[in-house]
Amino acid sequence: MPTALITGASAGLGAEFARQLARRRADLILVARSIGPLEELAAELRSAHGVAVEVITADLAVADDVDRVAARLRDEDDPVDLLVNNAGFGLPLQFADNDIDDEVRHLRVHVEASMRLMHAALQTMRRRGGRIINVASVAGFISRSTYSACKSWLIGFSRWANAEYSRDGVSVTALCPGFAHTTFHERMGLEQGEEGVPRFMWLHAPEVVRTGLRDAALGRAVSIPSLRYKAIVALAGILPRSLTSGVARRGRV
Template sequence: MPTALITGASAGLGAEFARQLARRRADLILVARSVEALDHIASEIRSEFGVAVEVLVADLADERDVERVAARLRDTSDPVDLLVNNAGFGLPLQFADNDVDDEVRHLRVHVEASMRLMHAALQTMRGRGGRIINVASVAGFISRSTYSACKAWLIGFSRWANLEYARDRVSVTAVCPGFTHTSFHERMGLPPGQEGVPAFMWLDARDVVREGLRDAARGRSVSIPSFRYRAIVMLAAVLPDSVTSGVARRGRV
């Protein structure tokens, strides 16, 4: 059976990726910082779906932990068929007011860790085949502090890598959801209903993951779940940055 490694798997989109992949009979390697949360979801999935679930506790802001996860991806004796780079967190949009060490950690988790894990996965996937999903955001298409910059990097690199490694039977897809009901916003101190975002703009995590997996299976380099967000991205491409960045100050994506 195929094996999928998912970072940020203890909650939110990562946990939903785990459930939907387990439903498709994939064995799982779940990566996150919290051993209790990982053990809980691993036990849940084993019981419900009967697949093998390996737990790997790691903080992807720590280079040594990133290397441990990378080593698992390079293991040819039990190769990984799908890597889901999902781990991440948000910061307030006022860059100059944030602690610079928090900003560096933010960059390491979103960009450096994703790059290192992609590099490791490609060592065993090339020629054999495999898929890589990078969870980005529609924020990557607009001007919105360092979160947008990190997600823009993921989108741009995924587009190139999907073309470059297609010859090796490896697809790379950036999944770019908009506002999605997960614990992401609560961890930033924004309880439900207080994000300043209209109800119709919110997506369900199950729909985001289902569309992302579908587009990855089709070999698409970019997946934007829901028609309304695809329309927003198209509109953002022709509007001046002064307009899109002003709108983007509301809520968190």
């Protein structure tokens, strides 16, 4: 059976990836900072689907923890077939109002950790094939603070890597959801109503994950769930940055 490693697996999109992949009979390696929720999810998936589930507690803002996860990805005796770089968090204020140490940690988790784990995964995947899904965001197509910049980097790097390593049988897909019903916004102390975003703009986690898995299987470099967000991305490419960044201040995607 294939093996998938998922970061940020204790809640939100990460947990949904775990559930959908377990239903497809994939063995799992779940990575997150909190051992309690990870163990609960692992027990649930073992019981419901009879798959093997390994748990790794790691804070991907900490270099030693990233190295431990990377070492697991480089294990040729028990290789990983799918890497889902999902770990991430948002910051509640604008750049100049956030603590700079929080901004640096944010950059390490979204960009540096994702890059290091991709590099580790490619060491075995180039010899046997595999898939990498980088959970980015529609925000990566819009100018807005460091979250947007991090996700833009992830999208651009995924596009290049997908073209470069497809010849080795490895696909790299940037999954770019918009607003989704997960715990992401709650962790920043924000409720859905505070975002100032219409209800129809919110996506459901199962829909986002199904789209990402499908597009990765098709070898697509970028996956944007729902037609409405595809339209937003198309408009963002032609509208002035001053306009799109102003609209983006209304919420966090």
